[in-house]
Each structure stands twice: as C-alpha cells, then as structure tokens.
Amino acid sequence: MGTQHGTARRSNQQPIGKRLAGARMTAGRQIEWVAAELGVGANTVRRWESGEIDMPAQRIADYARLFGLSMELVESGGSK
Secondary structure, X not given: OOEEOOEEOOOOOOOHHHHHHHHHHHOOOOHHHHHHHHOOOHHHHHHHXXXXXXXXXXXXXXXXXXXXXXXXXXXXXXXX
C-alpha cells in the first residue's frame, strides 16, 4: 500500500475500507460503535468503508487494532 500525506491509497486488491468493513461485520459490530471508538462520525466511517474518501494511515491502524488485525494482514488482504 502506498501512502501520500499519511493517507492510504487504493490498490488493485479489494480496498482496505472494504476489508475493514468485513472485519467489523464478522465481529457483529455496528458502524456507530467503530465511530465512537475512533472518535469520528458514523458518516466518516461509512465513507471510509465504501472508499468514497481515503482513510488516513493512522486511522487504518486504529480501526484494525479494534478487531485484532495486524497492519500486514490489512494491507495484504490475507485471511486471519
């Protein structure tokens, strides 16, 4: 994953936001819970997950940490 100005860029693989959304859904958590944990609005989380806006690299790490995912796993798109 390349970064520019601390923001994750999309790759040819499934977007990071989609992978993180999958982890959230697998864990049975709602967008509102993630938003509260990260201190952002639910709409921001929706936009990250949909790929409408890029996630700052630190937020990707924070989001992944909520679900026990390593950055390597998130970046590679591998399974747990």
